[in-house]
Amino acid sequence: GHVMTSPDTITVNGERLWRSLMDLAEVGAYDDERSGLRGVNRLALTDADAEGRRLVIRWMEEAGLAVRVDRMGNIYGRREGSDPAAAPVLTGSHLDSVATAGAFDGCLGVLGGIEVVRTLDERGITTRRPIEVGVFTEEEGVRFGTDMLGSAVAAGRLTQEYAHALTDRAGSTLGGELTRTGFDGTADVLLGPPHAYVECHIEQGPVLAEHGVEIGVVTGVQGISWQEITIHGRAAHAGTTPTHLRADAGLAAAQIIVRLRAMVDSGEYGDLRATVGHLAVHPDLTNIVPARARLTVDLRNPDDAQMARAEEALAAFLRSLEGIQFTTRRMARTGYVPFDEDVRKTIAQAADDHGLAHISLLSGAGHDAQEIAALSPTAMIFVRGEYDGISHNPREYSTPEACAHGVDVLATTLLRLANR
Numbered sequence: 001g002h003v004m005t006s007p008d009t010i011t012v013n014g015e016r017l018w019r020s021l022m023d024l025a026e027v028g029a030y031d032d033e034r035s036g037l038r039g040v041n042r043l044a045l046t047d048a049d050a051e052g053r054r055l056v057i058r059w060m061e062e063a064g065l066a067v068r069v070d071r072m073g074n075i076y077g078r079r080e081g082s083d084p085a086a087a088p089v090l091t092g093s094h095l096d097s098v099a100t101a102g103a104f105d106g107c108l109g110v111l112g113g114i115e116v117v118r119t120l121d122e123r124g125i126t127t128r129r130p131i132e133v134g135v136f137t138e139e140e141g142v143r144f145g146t147d148m149l150g151s152a153v154a155a156g157r158l159t160q161e162y163a164h165a166l167t168d169r170a171g172s173t174l175g176g177e178l179t180r181t182g183f184d185g186t187a188d189v190l191l192g193p194p195h196a197y198v199e200c201h202i203e204q205g206p207v208l209a210e211h212g213v214e215i216g217v218v219t220g221v222q223g224i225s226w227q228e229i230t231i232h233g234r235a236a237h238a239g240t241t242p243t244h245l246r247a248d249a250g251l252a253a254a255q256i257i258v259r260l261r262a263m264v265d266s267g268e269y270g271d272l273r274a275t276v277g278h279l280a281v282h283p284d285l286t287n288i289v290p291a292r293a294r295l296t297v298d299l300r301n302p303d304d305a306q307m308a309r310a311e312e313a314l315a316a317f318l319r320s321l322e323g324i325q326f327t328t329r330r331m332a333r334t335g336y337v338p339f340d341e342d343v344r345k346t347i348a349q350a351a352d353d354h355g356l357a358h359i360s361l362l363s364g365a366g367h368d369a370q371e372i373a374a375l376s377p378t379a380m381i382f383v384r385g386e387y388d389g390i391s392h393n394p395r396e397y398s399t400p401e402a403c404a405h406g407v408d409v410l411a412t413t414l415l416r417l418a419n420r
């Protein structure tokens, strides 16, 4: 459509943005033998994550931001406004990654925020409200077991004490890792409510590409339920033990996985998605019937009532398994979170003013924005991905143009919100 070049429609330096994305992707890089690609592995508060954090803090300081770190290791870079007492406009995302990540998940929102700041400085633009760029700790939840951890504590949904006591598989606590990496900041962890929060993130799915549009104006985030199930069977000889004498924990785990897929396919639980991402048996030896199985169940559903029904159906199935003892441990649980209408309109208008086609869509993935939405009007900008938007895989890829378009819309949106 006709591109309006109003003074508050600003474009960023796409090459500089892309270079920062590629430079950051070198931190925690590894050769992924399955795909033959360079992947990224920066689990929260590992040395690789700490190195990425330090690099980004340096870029924040070079961009003139005043940096503070809170007691959860959340990082905030602040650009002052003409009215320093005004509630800031917040943007940002996360830098921690899953173990088989690409270069974009989370990083685009953080580096995009810094690029917006550089652009405002280059244009000599002063906004009324301060602008802050946030980096939230352990968004992925794959090391300490609860996702969106830093933002959930910043928004007051989870306590800092709960978060600090969480442990990884080796028994390290999050609190200990904050201290070890030097990110045990002193700033107050409860975030003063921002005027608005806008997060730019890759879509991580196929919808924008299917519709042939560049920008997603995100309507909300679907519900998430994470639990760990431990199944207790009995170790027994693989050769001598007849079936009726077996208490096979591995078999029960397999039955659960098959049952979950049947629940999804039945359509009886709405748009349910179910994933068993972690599965381990003990003693994990060829000729011993598994004594114990441990698995994680990740359920997603945009409808809270359907999510509850799915959780109950799984629990009922567990109870129906013969001769098997089991325990369940809830790891994470968030309901559907709708985003703010006015912020969404501001994003859509910015996309229009940049001449970029956009659609509204629900987020399949969890994001820090779902937590900050409890504090202030919040919405997200999605950037289109290639290869069906594959993510949590080194093949994750968005083009330099797609990234620049998303951050252009972010820049214009932040500028307009910061002058309201």
Ligand code: HGY
Residues within 6 Å of the ligand: 139, 140, 141, 147, 148, 364, 365, 366, 367
């Ligand atoms: O699990 C998620 O949805 C996000 O990637 N943390």
Ligand code: MN
Residues within 6 Å of the ligand: 094, 105, 106, 139, 201, 366, 367
């Ligand atoms: Mn993410």
Ligand code: MN
Residues within 6 Å of the ligand: 098, 105, 140, 392
């Ligand atoms: Mn992710």
Ligand code: MN
Residues within 6 Å of the ligand: 348, 349, 352
């Ligand atoms: Mn429009």
